[in-house]
Amino acid sequence: MKIQLENINSFITAAEQGSFSAAGRELKKTQAAVSLAIQNLEIDLGFQLFDRTNQYPRLTQKGEQLLRNAKLMMSHYNSFIESSKTIYTMNDVKIQIGVDPLVCGPDVIQIIRDFSEAFPNVELFLMQQSSALLAKEVHAKHLDLALGIFPFENKLNFEFTTAFHMNSSWVASPTYLNTKSDVISYHDFCQLRLLVPGNIDDLGLSEIKSASQLWHVEDIHTILSLCRTGMGISCLPDFVLKQDLELQRLRKISFSFNKLKNNYWKASLIWPKSTLLTPALMWLQKRLTDIDIL
Known part of the structure; x- marks a missing residue:
């Protein structure tokens, strides 16, 4: 059974509008096209959706039950389309960051929570290791960004910026x-x-x-x-x-x-040399550098 989404959409619209002609006006189709779409759907399903004996078509009992399922299915389909459009326009699908537990204070945790709301469709991989190990992961390009306590000389090997001070x-x-x-x-x-x-x-x-x-x-x-x-x-x-x-x-x-x-300890951010930060990573960089003292 291969059911066309267009036929399901015609069925839902006809049921909601009360007639095939009204559904045609809503969908910008002819009444005949809507009627044919619903007939094809009935053939695919093997049962009648509308009682056509009166002036206006009326849903059968099976048609009423299918309508509920069809509207739920189309709701999921529309959500899928919107999510797909969002993913298409996204610069970040997955980001990988590292945070040294020594700098992972309440403000940093709150920023990660805010990130989940600002970028709900971005998959986040978070590694918690010592700064020395995080630096190795960034150098190997296994991490896009790392927050830790990095020696100032790391400016030679990474893109480097001071984030905040810690008491x-x-x-x-x-x-x-x-x-x-x-x-x-x-x-x-x-x-x-x-x-x-x-x-x-x-x-x-x-x-x-x-x-x-x-x-x-x-x-x-x-x-x-x-x-x-x-x-x-x-x-x-x-x-x-x-x-x-x-x-x-x-x-x-x-x-x-x-x-x-x-x-006072200085927390810094590093990322791979000569690499531009994507919008999601730039958001994290700005929020983390906005912290004054932790």
């Missing part, structure tokens, strides 16, 4: 420092174990390499777990530390040899 703090478990003050001297600092994200070699302290033990740990949750159990001190973004500080599982510390009250 960060040094913390330790309440029991780790024992009787020590929350202000750590240089001597005490050199005796402590530092737990730092594996892709960050410099957290704004030139003395960081003076620590007796320096552990590079890729995963944020692992760093937090180690820090809570008193394995060392760490510096992480404030949005990552918020719950632990509120629950007093960790406390902020500072250093007598560092007069800066706050630590």
Whole structure:
């Protein structure tokens, strides 16, 4: 059975308009063309759709049931046509981006939510890895755009722009420092174990390499777990530390040899060299660079 959509459309219009002649005017066809289309549909289906014994055709019981199904089917068909038109005009069908968990704060999550509403037909592939691994994926052109903490020298290998700053703090478990003050001297600092994200070699302290033990740990949750159990001190973004500080599982510390009250990390965006961003990626770039401080 090969049923023509044009015949179904003629059937629906005739049923809604009340006559074949009115359906012809609506569809800009002759009455004879509408009548023939409906007759062909009846032949394809094997049953009568209209009772034609009166002046105006009247739906049979089977015709009434088919009308409901036909209108639902045509609704899906029209939606399919509109979606196809949208896809035809789209510059982006699928985009692949990477976000380092160290920079994936509430503002970034909200932007991703807004993206789903602004570009509902774009398929998004989101990778969460350390900045070092994301840079490799961008270089291999497996990612269209990446947000992370990238060294300034990456400007030579990628298209590069600064996105926003992040407040960060040094913390330790309440029991780790024992009787020590929350202000750590240089001597005490050199005796402590530092737990730092594996892709960050410099957290704004030139003395960081003076620590007796320096552990590079890729995963944020692992760093937090180690820090809570008193394995060392760490510096992480404030949005990552918020719950632990509120629950007093960790406390902020500072250093007598560092007069800066706050630590700032710079989040940056990179994408393949000599590549122009598509509209969806440009939207993401603008929104992410509009963030001031995370």
